[in-house]
Structure formats: C-alpha cells, structure tokens
Amino acid sequence: MDEPSRPGCRELLQRVVELKARVAELIRKLDDALRTGKRQAAPFRKSPPKPDPKTPGRKSGDAHGKHGHRPSPPPEQVAECHEAHLPDACPHYRGRLVETGTGDQFQTDIPDSRWRRSSASSRS
Numbered sequence: 001m002d003e004p005s006r007p008g009c010r011e012l013l014q015r016v017v018e019l020k021a022r023v024a025e026l027i028r029k030l031d032d033a034l035r036t037g038k039r040q041a042a043p044f045r046k047s048p049p050k051p052d053p054k055t056p057g058r059k060s061g062d063a064h065g066k067h068g069h070r071p072s073p074p075p076e077q078v079a080e081c082h083e084a085h086l087p088d089a090c091p092h093y094r095g096r097l098v099e100t101g102t103g104d105q106f107q108t109d110i111p112d113s114r115w116r117r118s119s120a121s122s123r124s
Contacts, residue, residue, distance in 0.1 A: 073106055 058064045086097050 070108075072104065073108065078106070 086099055088097070089095060090097055
C-alpha cells in the first residue's frame with residue numbers, strides 16, 4: 001500500500017485493518033454457532049465433565065447431617081399397645097437369634113379432614 005500523505009491517515013488505516021480482522025473473526029464465530037444449531041445432538045449428549053466432581057450418594061457417618069425424629073407422644077395419646085416377639089430362628093438361614101435390644105415405635109394416624117365445597121345453588 002502507498003504511504004498516506006495526510007496526517008492521521010496511518011492510524012485510520014491501521015484501525016481499518018484491525019476492524020476487518022475483528023469482522024472476519026466474528027463472522028467465523030457466527031457461522032460456527034449457526035452450524036452447531038443446525039446439527040442434531042446425539043441422544044444423551046453430555047457436556048464436558050467437571051474438574052472436581054463430588055462423590056455420589058449420601059455421606060457416611062454423621063457427615064450427612066442430623067436425622068429428624070419426632071418426640072414420643074404423651075401416654076394419654078397412646079390408644080393401643082402391641083408386643084412384637086422375636087421368632088425362634090431366622091426364617092432365611094434357620095440360625096438362632098439373640099435379642100440385642102428393644103425399641104419403641106409409634107404410629108400416628110392423620111385425621112381425615114376433607115374440604116367440602118359449597119356452591120351458590122346448594123345454599124338456596
């Protein structure tokens with residue numbers, strides 16, 4: 001190219017060259033994005049794996065948090081009491097069972113409260 005004779009032309013020509021390169025780069029990116037959008041993705045296409053993934057599942061021991069337990073109901077709310085005895089032998093392996101401890105289990109019935117809808121025609 002000929003050297004520009006006017007002041008400031010050199011900077012303008014340099015800026016034109018930079019902008020042409022930027023336009024070419026943006027056109028290439030746009031073409032890539034349009035081409036990717038037209039391609040059908042394979043089933044179960046996955047993104048790249050995470051660099052440090054967490055291990056799946058519940059953490060062991062006390063690390064996975066506090067378990068929520070309801071307190072035992074007061075004795076006046078207990079309507080029935082049933083005893084569950086151990087069988088003499090394991091039903092699968094026929095081995096002798098040894099009692100290691102007992103535990104209480106409570107079952108609370110949720111009251112059945114159904115909403116009744118009333119319409120304007122049933123009121124009259």
